[in-house]
Amino acid sequence: MTAAPHSARFEELLPAYALGALDGDDLRELEEHLTAGCEECRRQLELWDRDLEALAGSVVPVEPSETTRARVLRMTAGAATAVPPPRRLPRWLALAAAALLVMAVWGVAGQTRLRGELERLTAERDRLARQVAVLDREVTLARDAAERSAQALQVVAAPGVKSVVLAGLGPAPQAKGQTYVNPRQGGALFYAFDLPALPQGKTYELWYIAAGKPVPAGTFAVDPHGAASVRVERVPDVSSIQAWAVTVEPAGGVPQPTGAMVLKG
Amino acid sequence: MSRVAAHDGAAFTRLFEHHAPVTLGLLSRILGRRMEAEEVLQEVFLQVWTQADRYDADRSTPRGYILMLARSRALDRLRRRDASRRREEVVGAEQGEAVSPLGTERLESLERRRQVTGALDSLSPDQRRCIELAFFEGLTHTQIAERLEAPLGTVKSRILLGMNKLRQTLSAELQ
Numbered sequence: 249m250t251a252a253p254h255s256a257r258f259e260e261l262l263p264a265y266a267l268g269a270l271d272g273d274d275l276r277e278l279e280e281h282l283t284a285g286c287e288e289c290r291r292q293l294e295l296w297d298r299d300l301e302a303l304a305g306s307v308v309p310v311e312p313s314e315t316t317r318a319r320v321l322r323m324t325a326g327a328a329t330a331v332p333p334p335r336r337l338p339r340w341l342a343l344a345a346a347a348l349l350v351m352a353v354w355g356v357a358g359q360t361r362l363r364g365e366l367e368r369l370t371a372e373r374d375r376l377a378r379q380v381a382v383l384d385r386e387v388t389l390a391r392d393a394a395e396r397s398a399q400a401l402q403v404v405a406a407p408g409v410k411s412v413v414l415a416g417l418g419p420a421p422q423a424k425g426q427t428y429v430n431p432r433q434g435g436a437l438f439y440a441f442d443l444p445a446l447p448q449g450k451t452y453e454l455w456y457i458a459a460g461k462p463v464p465a466g467t468f469a470v471d472p473h474g475a476a477s478v479r480v481e482r483v484p485d486v487s488s489i490q491a492w493a494v495t496v497e498p499a500g501g502v503p504q505p506t507g508a509m510v511l512k513g
Numbered sequence: 514m515s516r517v518a519a520h521d522g523a524a525f526t527r528l529f530e531h532h533a534p535v536t537l538g539l540l541s542r543i544l545g546r547r548m549e550a551e552e553v554l555q556e557v558f559l560q561v562w563t564q565a566d567r568y569d570a571d572r573s574t575p576r577g578y579i580l581m582l583a584r585s586r587a588l589d590r591l592r593r594r595d596a597s598r599r600r601e602e603v604v605g606a607e608q609g610e611a612v613s614p615l616g617t618e619r620l621e622s623l624e625r626r627r628q629v630t631g632a633l634d635s636l637s638p639d640q641r642r643c644i645e646l647a648f649f650e651g652l653t654h655t656q657i658a659e660r661l662e663a664p665l666g667t668v669k670s671r672i673l674l675g676m677n678k679l680r681q682t683l684s685a686e687l688q
Contacts, residue, residue, distance in 0.1 A: 260673055263672065263673060263676035263677070264647070264654065264669065264672050264673065264676075267644065267647040267648055267672065267676070268588075268647060268648075268651060268653070269647035269652065269653050269654050269657065269672060270653065270654065271653035271654055271655050271656075272654075272655065274654070294572060295680075296676070296680075297572070297573065297577070297581070298573070298577065299676070299679060299680050299683065300581070300648065301573060301574065301576070301577030301580055301581060302625065302628075302629050302683060303629060303633075303644075303648060303679070304539050304577070304580035304581065304583075304584055304648075305535050305539075305576060305577075305580060305625060305626065305629065306625075306626050306629035306630050306633065307535065307538035307539045307541075307542045307626075308538050308542075308626075309534035309535045309537070309538040310534060310537040310538045310541050310547075310550075311534050311537070312533050312534070312537050312551060312554060313551060315551075316551045316554055316555055317529070317533070319555055320529055320533075320554070320555055320558045320559070321525075321526055321529065323525075323558075323559060323562050324520075324522035324525045324526065324562065349559075349563060352559055353556075353559070356552055356555055356556055356559075359552055360552065363548060
């Protein structure tokens with residue numbers, strides 16, 4: 249088969265051919281034409297190749313990592329000075345070089361596997377780190393709970409502890425409360441049960457009445473079961489306490505009770 | 514390159530230092546994944562080291578030879594890869610953050626890059642898109658037409674007109 253003579257049509261196919269974008273009949277016809285040895289097309293194709301080289305070089309350069317640099321430059325280790333290669337390599341040397349090349353290529357392929365492994369291990373490490381964080385939090389919570397229990401035990405398990413039961417009033421008749429006062433330490437514990445949750449901006453406030461006056465003993469919120477506890481560091485004179493009460497107050501608490509009383513005893 | 518072909522390690526080191534950043538830039542642009550781009554960079558320079566005697570100074574510059582070798586290898590990888598999984602890793606150095614201190618050679622590269630970028634900017638967005646799809650993603654006329662849902666003839670003419678304009682702008686800038 250004779251290839252078609254040089255024409256403008258072939259010239260128009262050259263840029264796309266250089267780009268690698270030519271396909272179908274265009275590609276087949278141009279390749280036949282080039283194979284037939286059209287010098288003009290060859291010359292023009294080289295010019296297009298030069299343009300594409302410029303296009304390739306238009307990207308933003310990226311500095312290779314130190315690892316890549318070291319790996320690449322290690323290939324030339326032991327060949328730091330120019331040594332003209334022998335015209336024909338001895339057979340054993342050619343075989344050794346081929347083996348080294350295979351090993352180098354195998355090494356690069358191995359990196360792909362290693363990268364997969366690295367990604368898996370990184371994910372596993374992150375999962376374990378999350379687990380450790382959860383366990384850490386649980387340990388802290390458990391330690392706090394143990395601390396609170398120990399403090400409570402110090403108040404309750406002492407000789408002469410006075411206990412007062414508080415009953416629910418008006419808005420929360422089902423609620424109950426109990427206080428324990430340690431006369432020796434002057435510390436007190438208060439537990440509340442079955443109190444309703446309060447709307448935002450409101451808080452429960454505990455009071456003890458001494459010498460006919462209410463003294464604030466701390467604010468608290470209840471858990472989803474309506475329970476709460478308050479530890480009162482120090483009550484001045486245990487014998488002067490006449491009663492305990494809980495009222496509903498604005499968030500943050502107030503120095504004098506202003507809201508509805510929900511527990512008293 | 515002739516010294517590299519003679520296995521001159523120092524010449525190879527200079528070649529790598531000079532051309533590796535732009536080669537890695539091209540590989541990152543094509544592959545979208547930095548780690549994979551660095552792997553291919555190693556393959557490319559391994560090939561340059563072992564096959565430098567195949568380089569023909571009449572046909573291309575060393576830089577052009579290395580870049581086109583890199584492009585060809587990167588497109589081979591791209592074709593093997595599931596296209597939908599592309600570009601999941603953002604190339605951190607996209608803004609050129611890791612470019613070495615400017616030397617004379619760097620300034621020349623920067624100038625050349627500025628010229629080509631300027632020439633690309635002179636194309637219509639459609640022409641530029643078609644050329645970039647062919648060059649950086651290795652798509653053929655038919656594949657580009659499918660990707661852009663445009664008629665095949667339109668894609669062909671966008672590439673032809675775009676490439677001609679690119680050449681005109683480049684040669685005007687070089688003069």
